[in-house]
Amino acid sequence: MKEKTLKSISKLLVAVMIATIALPSGAFAGHGNYKQDKVMAAEVSIADSEQETTKENTETTKPAEETSTDESSTKETGTDETSTTEESSTTETTTQAPTTEVPTTEAPTINPDFVIENGVLTGYKKAATDTTNKEIVIPASVTKINANVFYQYKYIEKVTFEQGSLLQEIGENAFKECTALKTIELPEGLQIIGIEAYRGCSAVTEIKLPTTIKYIYKRAFYGIKKVKELTLPEGLQKINYHAFYKMTGLTSLTIPSTVTSTYEIIGKGANVTTVTFANGMTKVPNRVLLNANSVKKVILPETLTSIGYQAFSGCTQLSTIKMVQTIKKIGESAFKNCTSLKKLTLYKTVKTIGANAFAGATNLTLKVYSNSAGKKYARVNNIPWEYTDSEKERMAEDLRVYDMLVNSGIQSVKDKYILLSLKNYVPQGTCVIGKYIVVSMYHKNLTAKSILLIYDKRGNFVKKLKLTIKDHVGSVTNVKKNLVVGINNLPGAVDKVGIITYKKLLKAKNGKTIKFSYRVTLRGCADFAAFDGTHFWAGRSANSNSCLMYGYRVKRNKKTKRLTFTNQYNLYVPANTQGLVVNKISATERKFTLSQSYGRIADSYLMVYEPVNIVTASALDTPVKTVVLPSMLEGICVSGKKTYVVFESAAGKYCSNQDNTSEIQIDKVKVIKTWKLLALN
Incomplete structure (x- = not known):
């Protein structure tokens, strides 16, 4: 019986396989689970085999029919067959992949x-x-x-x-x-x-x-x-x-740096007392706090460059606002009717101030700087003003330096070397040649001929000579008993020096015109110059960090007796160099002393350098000694143990305009023993 049962099971399995193979090729099409479909096909085949009613079984090949007949004959063993079939079906089902369900999303209910x-x-x-x-x-x-x-x-x-x-x-x-x-x-x-x-x-x-x-x-x-x-x-x-009008709960407000357009955002009747403008803002927008009569304090960012039209107009309680040094422009009516504002600092950086900027600010005193737009605006508009504390300190220090220079000078010539023609002329260079002290001067508008003032060594005026040119003359230098005058030294002009022999200088009469004996074209100009016995050193006084000073080998042509200048050395020097002294240490070493100045109130400096090798050096190093002197120092000259210094601060060009003037006006050539000069400060 057992053997018969096993034989029946074998025949049944063969029938299942044949039935599966006999299914149409499209029977599995469209199904996502191959194993599940296979089991279903097996079950259908078994049923068809048992009933022998389908067309598919009728057309089956002979081996299939035999299998079907044998399978039919085994129906007597139904219990075992059924058990085996169920077991087979169960085994297949356990290997099925789970069916994936597509989630559904409910559309939002509007x-x-x-x-x-x-x-x-x-x-x-x-x-x-x-x-x-x-x-x-x-x-x-x-x-x-x-x-x-x-x-x-x-x-x-x-x-x-x-x-x-x-x-x-x-x-x-x-x-x-x-x-x-x-x-x-x-x-x-x-x-x-x-x-x-x-x-x-x-x-x-x-x-x-x-x-x-x-x-x-x-x-x-x-x-x-x-x-x-x-x-x-x-x-x-x-x-x-009025975006925030009558928001009376607000007591402070910060305006973002990106805000560029506003109009009376708070208005009257608010409780905002402090307004901060965020860092990064470059302009306080027009009318931003117009009529904001509750605001008492305004905080400005360090990035600010301008204050707009009517920005704080009508802020009648505004009493605290710290201006920043980056501001360049203050708009029209910016602080109009700020009646509680008592002090406001206008830094030198402010260049433009609009009409009525402080109109109606009846308790205001502007704190200003010399030669500033703020000072001029206050004076012209009859607004009370005073110098800032720092400016007062600077001015006091300038006076101290001036007094020190005067008191250290040679007293016998204290009131000598008086500079003439200062109303229309500007002093530049100075030198000692023979028995004379010479000062060069150019006309303030370059519309009249330049002049030379000649003094004796006791400081007495000797004569004034007119040159044949209207150029901005610069240095004057004694080169082998010839007066070398820097001429044509304007940007774009040909750089030359004019040569006047000492003999010719002696013969010239006061008030007369003196002609150059000849002129020499140089590689660079001679705003400042000095002669060390073999080389003539000269350069441009430029407000630049790339100023070149040229060293020319000077020789006298045996045939013509004229001086020749051959450029051999170049050295970079500080910006705004005005005067020069050169001491020859050896054939290749020189010691340079420069005067430097720029502006009408800024300090001047006398800078002494360590000796340099003129063959290998490309620039002057850091000075080993710096002496602070009054503003507008120009030419310097050393003769023996004395140093002669000239300032242009007393020229009418620089002191006739009360809104842009030199504060300390030195109208004489100052003579001081060199060691005392270097010991100042």
């Missing part, structure tokens, strides 16, 4: 009370008088809330925005007079808050603006009195008229 057209919320169907209408949720798909949509909905307490909100604009009056609304928290992406959008929302205690906001239009938050803090994000560009 409040049917909203009227939305192409992303724009244009209406709300519920009545404004509906007392149950306390909370609304704005769908994420809304890009704009139109004007007046929730105007006077007095029972709305909370407005939220769905996650992923696409809202960009809230229109005019959109939530105006929603008097029960408690907070305003707006979604990222919002850029525009329209005119009076939240005006009169008197219950609001908190406003949170997104970082994307760019425009807040007029009266947007008018009359929201319970908000005590308001953060305006960087990126905000425009705040319009």
Whole structure:
């Protein structure tokens, strides 16, 4: 019996395999689980084999028929067969992959009370008088809330925005007079808050603006009195008229650096006392705090360069504002009627001040600097002014330096070497040649001939000689008993020196014109110059860090008796060099002393350098000694143990304009023993 049962099972398995193979090729098409389909096919084959009714079994090949016959004959062993079939089916089922179900997402339910057209919320169907209408949720798909949509909905307490909100604009009056609304928290992406959008929302205690906001239009938050803090994000560009008017809970406000357009954003009757302009701002916008009569303190950033039109006009309680040194421009009426403002510092960096900038600021005294636009503005407009404390200290120090120079000078010539023609002429270079001290001078407008003033060594005036040129003459130097005058030393002009023999200088009469014996073209100009016995050193006095000084080998032509200048060495020297002394140490070493000055009130310097190798050096190093001298030092000359120094500070060109003047006017050639000069300071 057991053997018979095993034989029946074997025949049954063969039948299952044949039936599976005999299924049409499309039987598995479209199914996602191959193993499940295979089991189903096996079950169908068994049933068909048992009943022998299908066309498929009728057309089966002979081996299949035999299998089917044998299978049919084994039906007597139904218990074992059924058990085996169920076991086979169970085994196949346990290896099936789980069926994957596709999740379904429910579409968001949009409040049917909203009227939305192409992303724009244009209406709300519920009545404004509906007392149950306390909370609304704005769908994420809304890009704009139109004007007046929730105007006077007095029972709305909370407005939220769905996650992923696409809202960009809230229109005019959109939530105006929603008097029960408690907070305003707006979604990222919002850029525009329209005119009076939240005006009169008197219950609001908190406003949170997104970082994307760019425009807040007029009266947007008018009359929201319970908000005590308001953060305006960087990126905000425009705040319009009375945007924060009557927000009496605010006591301070910070204006982002990105704000460029404003107009009376607070106005009268507010409680904001401190306004800070964020770091990074370059201009205080026009009219930003116009009529903000509660503001007492303003804090400006170090990045600021200008203050706009009417920026603080009408800030009648403004008493504290610290100006910064980066400001270049103050706009028209900027501080008009700031009646509580008592002191305001205008730094030298301020170059432009608009009309009526301080009109009506009746208690104001401007603190200014010499030769500044602030001082001139105050004087012209009859505004009280005084020098800043630092400026007073500087001026006192300048006087000390001047007194020290005068007191150290050779007393016998203290009141000698008086410079003449200063009204129209400007002193430049000086030198000692023979029995004379010579000073070169050019006409202030370059419209008259340059001149030479000649003094004896006791400081007495000898004569004034006119040159044949109207150029900006520079240095005068004694080179092998010839007076070498720097001429044509203007930008773009040919650089030359004019040569006057000492013999010719002696013969010249006072007031007469003296002609150059000849001229020599140089590689560079001779604003400053000196002769060391073999080399003539000269260069341009330029406000630049790349000033070259040229060293020329000087020889006398045996045939013509004229001097020749051959450039051999070049050295970079400091900017604004005005005078030069050279001491020859050896064939290749020189010791240089330079005078340096720039501007009408800045200190001058006498700079002494270590000896340098003129063959290998390319520039002068750091000076080993620096002496501070009064402003506008020009030519210097050493003769024996004495040093002669000339200043241009007394020239009418520099001291006739009270708004741009030299403060300490030295109208004489100063003579001082060299060792005393170097010991000053």
